[in-house]
Amino acid sequence: MSTRSTVSSVVLASAVAAALASWAIPVTAQQMKMTEEEMKKMGAEMAAQGKEKCYGVALKGQNDCAAGPGTTCQATSTVDYQGNAWKFVDGGTCTTMQLPGDRKGSTEPLTRDVPS
Secondary structure: OOHHHHHHHHHHHHHHHHHHHHHHOOOOHHHHOOOHHHHHHHHHHHHHOOEEEEEOOOOOOOOOEOOOOOOOOOOOOOOOOOOOOEEEEEOOOHHHOOEHHHEOOEOOOOOOOOOO
């Protein structure tokens, strides 16, 4: 393989990796700094779409907002199924979701699986 071909392959691989990374975490710095008013508006919009907040169902780093003390907002939960972190789910499905370890979602914050 020529040097030019090797460099082109590396550039292409980097571009693909960057594109995938931007797709996997679609959170901008501005979204991370949402005001309380903006969060309420987002909640109202999601409710209008038939969504509800469900605590304890998000995987690590995949919560929609408010992951308790030590976190700021979206994608800041530090453990899977963190009880004080929530994710929007289809309305009426939160408390019936089957999770590992006999866990269930809750419409209120939970004290389980909260990092110390």
